[in-house]
Amino acid sequence: MPVIGMGTSSYPPADIETAKAAILEAMRAGYRHFDTAFAYGSEKPLGEAIAEALRVGLIQSRDELFITTKLWSSFADPAQIVPACRMSLQNLQLEYVDMYLIHQPVRLTEMISRTPVAAEIIRPLDVKGVWEGMEECKNLGLTKGIGVSNFSCKKMEEVLSIAKIPPAVNQVEMNPVWQQKQLREFCKSRGVHITAYSPLGANNTKWGDNRIVESDVLAEIAKAKGKTTAQVALRWAYEQGVSIVTKSFNKQRMRENLQIFDWALSTDDLEKIDQLLQRKGVTLASILGPHDLVLELDAEV
Template sequence: MAKIPTASLMECEKAMPVIGLGTCAYPRPDSGTAKAAIVEAIRAGYRHFDTAFAYGSEKPLGEAIAEAVNLGLVRREELFITTKLWASFAHPDQVVPACKMSLQNLGLENVDMYLIHLPVRLKEMVESFPVSEEKIEALDIKGVWEGMEECKRIGLTKGIGVSNFSCKMLQHLLSVAKIPPAINQVEMNPIWQQEKLREFCKAEGIHVTAYSPLGANNTKWGDNRVMGCDVLAQIAKAKGKSVAQVSLRWIYEQGVSLVTKSFNKERMRENLQILDWCLSEEDHKIISQIPQRKASNLAAIFGPHPLVLQLDADL
């Protein structure tokens, strides 16, 4: 297998492998299943792992890292670990404690990237979704970002960034940030190509990471539009590749990194096999003409509240 290329990131001490394994799954697997799958992913060649407090996967990921290190499969410094600040902790006074809690879950001294998970704050911890409108409020971008900068300053993370931020929210953040965001992690695939956002991020030096690169058809809020796309299927057949590989290769050729989620051994390895071939100009032209539609939105998670609907409209 070809070595996974890396991307250099603004204000981050470490380059990031451009193909990562996501650990968000619905329904959540038991801890042992998740841990075993992550160890297998390390064996397969993955070095970038994406988790979040909200996924409930920090502990099994940490256990898998410890096991892989003990087995001599990898050194900690060879891994790039991303986790995220959950909306319930998105308050200036809670950012550093929340990061420390995630590090405790992971059993690590620091992570390589810490992201603001969502552009909204929950006033309290919630057990189920959707949530009532009074529990949601606008994110204090300046105050929360100062907390993120403090996490980097004291060595809890090597880099900081955001997830699910629109151009408008990024503009606001850039106007108040001392350290600019290294990453914006957003939904992106051939069915939701994010051209405007990608152009904005490129101009500002913000690296884009794609989640749901295959449409997240196995999660609660995803769909099958990518894997069931006839256009991608025709290209895949002509190239002797899978639809998943065509979608991932298209993302990679946009200069975007990606985190794809599969705990199936064969699919994990297949998703890495996108580096020794390329799409043609004609392939790109055909893919650019696919009708666009976003699969996931904040209203599906939180409910159709005015603030949430406005954030979805901006995205």
């Protein structure tokens, strides 16, 4: 898995042509990992961008790319997992993905077109049944790897206790103001790789804010190094040994986000970042609504 991937979730959702153009621009900049999900509505533009990139020779082979997509909660039922994966592959015009993740640790009993959702359609996840479906996707060759997203230590333990094929990845919110130390330690001890989403705080979305891009501490470090605040936040995540999914449709910022490898943060910089006030940005309640089961999941570490 490349260290930096391009996220394709945009708010409000971008139209197909805008998303496709941004993905092609990211490939020109050097991105080779692309993160999508059924729920983002970006599988089709990503598929079209990949087909176009192959057609014009921007990439020589599909194998140059690492594609991650996710099982949406409305399909988190044992009987629906393989068909849902096949549907994502059809959207992406691919024979396989590199990583297939359970999007969130909850089941929705019907398709939804908007959030929040009614409490009666939210159910606990059948961890054993759903994970067996994920394992079947891997065994069938529909995906090279399987994992989870937004899973706490408690939920990870549930999966690990029943898994024949353990999850390779847990994709979670992680950045200088939500450092996920306990979860990172747990995953590391169990051989599960962390991918950080919202590494810049998801500014300009309904769930994110400007705590990172307008952090005085990060800005001060950036100024001293001749870097951007975003580059400091991304470099911090990289130095924690995780991979990163960052979303920008801006040509210049796309390129800036890749320029984090030929310099390092000092011990003093890391200590300052370590002391930043911690607050979770993305909660299930902020998306699905403050229902009992959802609040219970949000409270888990």
